[in-house]
Amino acid sequence: KQMMVREALNSALDEEMSADPKVFLMGEEVGEYQGAYKISKGLLEKYGPERVLDTPITEAGFTGIGVGAAYYGLKPVVEFMTFNFSMQAIDHIINSAAKSNYMSSGQISVPIVFRGPNGAAAGVGAQHSQCYAAWYASVPGLKVLSPYSSEDARGLLKAAIRDPDPVVFLENELLYGESFPVSAEVLDSSFCLPIGKAKIEREGKDVTITAFSKIVGLSLKAAEILAKEGISAEVINLRSIRPLDRSTINASVRKTNRLVTVEEGFPQHGVGAEICASVIEESFGYLDAPVERIAGADVPMPYAANLERMAVPQVEDIVRAAKRACYRSVPMAAAA
Amino acid sequence: KQMMVREALNSALDEEMSADPKVFLMGEEVGEYQGAYKISKGLLEKYGPERVLDTPITEAGFTGIGVGAAYYGLKPVVEFMTFNFSMQAIDHIINSAAKSNYMSSGQISVPIVFRGPNGAAAGVGAQHSQCYAAWYASVPGLKVLSPYSSEDARGLLKAAIRDPDPVVFLENELLYGESFPVSAEVLDSSFCLPIGKAKIEREGKDVTITAFSKIVGLSLKAAEILAKEGISAEVINLRSIRPLDRSTINASVRKTNRLVTVEEGFPQHGVGAEICASVIEESFGYLDAPVERIAGADVPMPYAANLERMAVPQVEDIVRAAKRACYRSVPMAAAA
Amino acid sequence: DTTPLTIETSVPFTSHQCEAPSRSVETTPKELLSFFRQMATMRRMEIAADSLYKAKLVRGFCHLYDGQEAVAIGMEAGITKKDSIITAYRDHCTFLGRGGTLLEVFSELMGRKDGCSHGKGGSMHFYKKDSGFYGGHGIVGAQIPLGCGLAFAQKYSKDETVTFALYGDGAANQGQLFEALNIAALWDLPAILVCENNHYGMGTAEWRAAKSPSYYKRGDYVPGLKVDGMDALAVKQACKFAKEHALKNGPMILEMDTYRYHGHSMSDPGSTYRTRDEISGVRQERDPIERIRKLILAHDLATEKELKDIEKEVRKEVDDAIAKAKESPMPEPSELFTNVYVKGYGVEIVLMSHVRESLALKYC
Amino acid sequence: DTTPLTIETSVPFTSHQCEAPSRSVETTPKELLSFFRQMATMRRMEIAADSLYKAKLVRGFCHLYDGQEAVAIGMEAGITKKDSIITAYRDHCTFLGRGGTLLEVFSELMGRKDGCSHGKGGSMHFYKKDSGFYGGHGIVGAQIPLGCGLAFAQKYSKDETVTFALYGDGAANQGQLFEALNIAALWDLPAILVCENNHYGMGTAEWRAAKSPSYYKRGDYVPGLKVDGMDALAVKQACKFAKEHALKNGPMILEMDTYRYHGHSMSDPGSTYRTRDEISGVRQERDPIERIRKLILAHDLATEKELKDIEKEVRKEVDDAIAKAKESPMPEPSELFTNVYVKGYGVEIVLMSHVRESLALKYC
């Protein structure tokens, strides 16, 4: 059976709301409009305006309200129309949500989910295209998930809602309409994925490729091309950026001895940098080539189609990096 | 001659305000109160309330106003009482300041400085101790500086104010009262440091230690201890986190073949991770040991003195890491 | 023809903490005809943008202004290009009003070199600094403090000019409005906050988003005026009044009662949260262009035929601009890395471009 | 002694969008005596905290509440522990009012195990969830939406309780207040926004930070009450009134006219931006404890001697608590890593503790 990511998210929300009366959804246009991207379609009708709340365009205010409701024991799901707008509310995500359980020595837990599309969509320009994975995942107290497939979307969103801690859930607008095969297990309402575990999407032995969200798809395509050229790439879908599944990543690198990290966000202090450091810390002696880091270009997102294409990683970039990692055993600098 | 960091910042502000009538200072308590940490002492009296503006406690509002004034061509210096409060205004720093020159193809430049104390002070708890270096320095369009000594403070703040781009200037409260020797050159009103250049604070040949802000001091102490044990450490004061001076760092590592990165901020996606990745990318073949990454503990800052001490890097942590890097040539994981 | 002409506004102004200006607005035949031509151009331009979007020549978000033209036009008539304007993402017509060209608009929409942002900004990020237009902002509410900052700079520089910061009814609930307004009032900044109340923020009717939808009273302590935003002359009168006020006494709020015919952006059909009757009712009774057409005809300033000819001319101008824009090249690949910083990437600025070596291989 | 007693508030309430409650407040001798004892305890506690700070036993920030005690006390008298309270960093007395102990206060201030946050929170981060106290927040203004969120949850859970969200005059300018209030009003949340107007936000007098310092009118459309915050009975009356209102009609604002004797925090002498005369004037004429003392004496509910004895007892309680707190151990080193997440670091949660291996070496 095939399922769209949109449906996967919608059904996960629906099931968790139906299972736990403490779960409610709030955000801009989530109710009457059925969600700016229709993720919450039908939920208002089903659960009523007490549990599906349209908010004004005031992120700081409604996010603070969500966090306060979580203090009290409810389980809010706060939708950001996109994560770019979460910056207006970031103080509540960091200072009010992530740190409260610690500051109160466990008195005030914050079971809340912040979700919405993250990163680049298509042609929406610099202010609407930022990836917040690295920022949020740097903060102790938060968990940060980023699904790729419909299975991920269902299993991780359900895990996030059930989790007692604040979870930042980074979706991708361009995936909403993509379909993925789903098993009966995935469709079962009890289905849930563990937080902090990566998934090996494709096994391989020559080079490890790490990716999350939409980029997993590109990496899989790259792996296919590489296979044709005799390079067997292992593709890791991170799923969880915090906690980062260091053991899966390191185990893979110890097998392949080569690593390409791919992400859409800005390079500096990105997820790739962290993965590189994690591997250097744990598997330095196993690396046969420098880590190849592919990231979004270090510029605000341009609008023009040709520039935009250059600014985000493409399949060919991944292929090229993997080849570099495999064919070249001298340091990159010497080759450049 | 000795000069306190506080004085260094104050004199830099004073001189730039006197040199350029477009420079003005705004923030909470910067005027009549002389600054929460007295950085702006005397400036209100000297430049009047048109150029030294006390604002209400409304970071989003006054930061937006600062950025708007910079659009028009003024050169605002916006003080955050601490950078923790910059989260209320971060959307303006990122979306309104960093991206405007790009989005407008160069029409709207944003010559503004955001400054204030960053990172941990002493005993101020989880909400008042965060380091924002890695976040801001991930964003194209921003420059991010972090001074250690009085020389740094003067030279970098003057550079920041004169720079045509938005600069995030991360000070450290615990350094304000520290004195450093300053040369006549540093005291000259024309003194200015280049943005994007690190400073080798101490030359060495066995191991490279990178640090910024207060941690530079700890690293220098660690280097002294190491020297006594026969290890010659090179200490790099980064000064600029963005642009990061990759060439100075890599040149040093190519000489010492060992690297310890130190910072107070959270480890994941931190400055250390980036430096590690930069060195792996450019100097992989030169590394004789895994990079040692020292960072703040991966927890919100606790209040209790004993816990707080554990949460921030200490001299002994740096010494231990440097020794590990020097004495051990097998991978860390194998040793652990 | 510049013979003075006095015309009554459609409805009286409603005022808060101030005395409303007169309903009698001074104008001239010339002004009315130029209103007509400019608004017709804007209307035509937005309709054309709609088609280009549907033809997939425009990407991403695209927020159209048709229905609201009188605000852009009336405002310009009341102020000068030395005054500053800043607005949100619905910025095509505001840009045109400031003197931007159709070619710049269409080129930007299609991501071409001749765009006002050389294709790097897109629909939401138009600018024209040389005549005081500071964008084009995508984050709801952000332009309000930014506008107050422009006003701060005007006052600081003793320029005797003012800033108009435009925002929607949805944006009017943003906390940063209150923060900026408080500071503007404390510092007597020459800032005019213009709420373009088109009665919906995306799919949310004003009363569902605001406990008090009296946007002209948003700051208790700041004078405000409610204006028929479909009446270009009323807008002109209000903006003149507000400018004078702001130069003397600091900030003021103008609420423009207006309407957007299109959906919120191209992905919104615009018909699920309001009735077709509501839309056609506004079109029939309050359309800003028709209002001016009627005035022109009533005062015998032109014939119906002459007005139709203007519309034909306008249509041709738009078509020509589109044709030209389509020929405008994409930006050079190297433009990806320019304008991140003012001085570009010099020796001092280490670009991490090698992170994606491919870029360098392909284009540099 | 619980014989009813009716006492007039010091000054009338000033109201906005509602009818003010009666100035006649019902109380009892018992209540007045307990007000006296509790406020004396608070006062003594804060003075002791000052000394501990100067002795370097308390670190970082330390914001004292002396002068404002009537707000904490009066509020508790008007509500129940099922209602929620949330406040800013000036939280010691609010915590005590909710039933927290002196030992917990002093231990927390000194970063010890017996602190209400086991030493991990510090002065600004006190909590007592079991009696509805949700902190203790360090970011100016943040507690306002958080408080509205608590109220949301109360309404959602049909608990028939309310939340009091306390903030300062400085915080009252924060945009998030307006955002949260708007939502609270749209959704009829049982939230009471309590502005503790002590007339200074750090070194900034209210009128320098707010164009309109009528904090009880902050939301145009929301009823508000200005209350003498130095009069515990007036505070009680207002809080009762507000609670009833909020359960029926949604949010309400209470402005408490109060005063802090200490500087903003321990680093602020508190005398550069206000005169010593101003401070001593308030002490002499409006002190909340003296007001209750006078009432007790005027109504012959106790003798001066008895009140002095209470003060002595209180002093001893405080000293004892400090002695005990000093003996409380520092938190275990392993506590560094607990409570980051609810379930601690299990197999699933990979702590990056090896990043600072030293920690592991030393303590784990």
Ligand SMILES: Cc1ncc(C[n+]2csc(CCOP(=O)(O)OP(=O)(O)O)c2C)c(N)n1
């Ligand atoms: C902070 C923020 N939140 C959400 C959005 C998404 N968004 C864009 S426009 C819009 C509606 C704004 O309505 P209004 O202010 O009335 O302006 P109008 O579109 O009607 O001109 C929303 C929710 C955004 N751009 N920024």
Ligand SMILES: Cc1ncc(C[n+]2csc(CCOP(=O)(O)OP(=O)(O)O)c2C)c(N)n1
């Ligand atoms: C967002 C933010 N900005 C600045 C500060 C620093 N700060 C702490 S308390 C304070 C003054 C607050 O005054 P007020 O709201 O009147 O409360 P009071 O201290 O008088 O009780 C300031 C500026 C902060 N904690 N948070």
Ligand SMILES: [Mg+2]
């Ligand atoms: Mg609108």
Ligand SMILES: [Mg+2]
């Ligand atoms: Mg105050």
